[in-house]
Amino acid sequence: MSFIADLHIHSRYSRAVSKDMVPESLYRWAQLKGITVVGTGDFTHPAWFAELQEKLEPAEPGLYRLKPEFAALVDAEIPASCRADVRFMLTSEISSIYKRHERTRKVHNLIFAPSFSAVANMTDKLVRIGNLHSDGRPILGLDSEDLLRIMLERAPEALFVPAHAWTPHFSVFGANSGFDSLDECFGELSPHIQVIETGLSSDPPMNWRLTQLDGITLISNSDAHSPGKLGREANVLNGDLSFAGIKTAFTSGDPALFLGTIEFFPEEGKYHYDGHRNCQVRLSPEEARTRDNVCPECGKPVTRGVMHRVEMLADQPAGHRSGRALPYWSLIPLVELIAEVRGAGVNTKGVTAAYRQLLADLGNEFGILMNVPIADIEEHGGRLLAIAIQRMREGHVTIAPGYDGEYGTVCLLSQEDRHSHSSQTSLF
């Protein structure tokens, strides 16, 4: 049976993360979204690790579930239509800041671990290297290759995944402090890198343009800092529901085990295009190149986005498919769709209420976005929402691309749509 996994998230012990990122909320929101396996994030943080040990219990091999006494506290808040099993996988992200080949490198890496003891084996070592207390995503002065080595020595069955591989400031291929190849970053250990996370600003086709990624599986996760953002990217799996099953699906990239990824429209990501946020200058890579990558407003170099960086490293034309190409679904979070339909902010009361009602009626969010028949959506959510979802499913989306830390803005409905269908918005 297929299931969805979102493995990169942060706990309330990380900087700029919602206080609500606790095991109970993850359990609840995973059900609302339709996620079966959710990452715990932040396993290096001592207090979070202690909380996980207190609240989780072993389920299938290498996976954990919320203990019933904690689950009982939130079960009532989950609509019957969404209720499902949730499993936790122990995961963490580490920010490595270090010098390699005479340049400062800043790379974020994910580690997925199969057990509390594997985690303890690793933190045993990491605690000597830096402060694990002040941030759930610790900053360590530790070379990515050394981090990988520590993992291989202390928890060989764990999985190492370079995080959001293209973001400019903190990633393995980042324009500002990354590398040009996995080999350059991981040296002799690079054969152990079999999986990378594409991040919000890049989608699989962008990655397929690099021959060096041909043997690499691309995965997607939300990097959620608040429960509502869970699943904005995720993985659709079909293998064994266990740590080893998921690991095999990832490392093999076998399309029978790994059905594909759920993606943001990459243009929506914060670093898709080039530009300067403070100058409100957004440039496509071509535009940036014609301006020598200098901001027309302030004259300083622009922050190069993911698209530009991919084009720098790509050795295949746009449209090339790699050997490991898997299907993917580009989705837009349901609240954003509702917000657009209603012409209101995503955090407004009305949008929240409509979102909840829709889930109660139609089941979890992924179901609504991907599978529920358009007619049912129209019945419960109105004509405009049905149109929006249909267009999204077909990929008919207009997006002003994100740049230099600014999210892109999506547009699915025209004035005309609103005009001709506004009278029919039942619930909305």
Place this chain on the structure above:
Amino acid sequence: MNVEINSLLEGLNDRQREAVLADDAPVLVVAGPGTGKTKTLTVRLAYLLGERHVAPEKLLAVTFTTRAAREMRERLERLVGSQANTVFLGTFHSFCFQLLRAEGHRLDLPQDFGVADRRDQVTIMQRALRRLGQPDSRTAAQRMLHDVSGFRRRRAPVDLPPEDAGLAEVSEAYERQLRKCHLLDFDELLLLGVRLLECCEDIRESMQQRFTHVLVDEYQDVDPVQQQLLRFLAGDRNHLWAVGDGDQAVYAFRGAESEHVLRFEQHYPNGNIITLEQSYRFTPQIAAAASQVIRRNTSRRPLTLNTENASGLPVHVVSFPDEQAEAAWIVRQIEECVGGTSHYQHYKGKVTDTVSRREQSFRDVAVLCRLHALTKPLQEALRNSGIPHRLVGEARFFDKKIVKDVLAYLRVIQNPHDDSSFAHVLNRPPRGIGGQTQAALEAEAEQHGLSLYATLESSVLLSSSQRSTARSLVKVIEDLQGNMEEKSFSQFVAYVADATGLRQWRMDQDLRHENDLLLLRSIAAKFEDVNSGTALRQFLEEATLAAEVDDYDASIDAVSLMTIHAAKGLEFAEVMLCGVEEGSLPLESGDIEEERRLFYVGLTRAKERAHLLHCRSRFVFGTRCEREPSRFLLECDESLKETTVIPDRPRRSKQEPEQLSLLG
């Protein structure tokens, strides 16, 4: 000449080569910061071994820290291979420790003596004071330790009639108590080492025969006792080769006298003095600024730093309204050095764009200060920032609570009659044996001439519940003793923390103790090649002998926050020297020439960039004080400096019309 030696010599400048090739007359190499002191010393050793065919066992090289000794051994190994292992390369303390372990019985020292750490010293001094009927508070004991230490150093090397009969009495009582626990303190290691060589001619003779060449690092920091030790070891026939820099002598408070650097010719009329002035460490700007300041000192050997390194930026002087602003600026600078540590900073435009990046990693940056007390706001700011950093010098790792607890248990396991350690573990975790009971037990032990451990089981003072607690503690210790061989040493250390209930108890107080425990375990893992008994002994020795400045571990990539004293011998791409103010550098009470040397040492730690920071107001001992920039800042030319002034925080004006109108 041997080819390898030749190529080594080619890598040296003329002065360095002269120092390496010097004949056997006493040699003093005066080496400015970054002039290749350690390199010259190691090549000298290699030269003696390879070219002059001195047997490695005949070489004695003493350093001040185990870190320096380790570094030197590694370098020497690279030059001469395994021969390096038989050269005696260690600190004055480790030399005396080994000497006394081997020959201490001649002074009636027990064969298995241990070394008292600071904590032991205080408890033992308290006990001595109690016996003498004197005030025995911790503070009193600490003050007395300081006085006794000074007294013993002054008295050394020859027994002068005590100027202060009171101190002599305390000193004696304290030593008696130490001996009862089979312990020596740090001072005694050296004092007794000297005494042994002084009174046992045969040992002195055999040492002099054994070591034909004595090489000394950081000669300026040698105190009179160490000086005497060197004299005994070198004798008249052996060859003394010392390297040091009077300008970097910053241990006057420990009794070091840089006088012997100044008066080397007088002590050794046939001696040779070689001065190394070409620095390979820093920019010409830093060299010039440092030289201009240190030139003001009157009692020094002439030495003007020069360098062929590329020109850099001027020395950066920054003025802040207060210490909060200073701390915030430092954090920001560190982030700039690595080009930002979070998305958020980039998002908020808080880091400079990629063009002006400094391409540093955390370990390239150090924040130095005269006193640790000045860094409290900075520590807080660094903690909040998540920037990897470590405090070097204060709150030494081996002084952390849970570490001290575990070490005390380990000492008791090694030797249950170590009263000071036993007293430490008695009620940790709490077992219902309070301070009063403990004092009574100690008195009882005293009376019967028994150890606390021996007293515990037979004591009539304990209630029946206390007695059963005591019995279970004894049982735990016996079990641990029996268990040691079954586990690897690091597992054993973890097991001790668990089996005694320490871990649980400390964790309940603060989760951070877990970190310290993990760290201790990983240190213990280094001792696993030998059997557990040996591992335990070596581990405890290392824990005790690790001196203040040995905390710095260069393999860890983190920003260092340390005193200038602790930074001696280190170098960093960027140095921020904070609190460069009248009252903190120089300290009000400090000797101005010593303070100037400290400034000089601080500044010359920087390779690329030095930031000299001062606040216009600072919270000192509970009051906010106006502060003046340090005179040392005025002692270097304007042309070498670049000044940034961070303005005062805007104060809210007292009358805000909007608010008034709202109130109205």
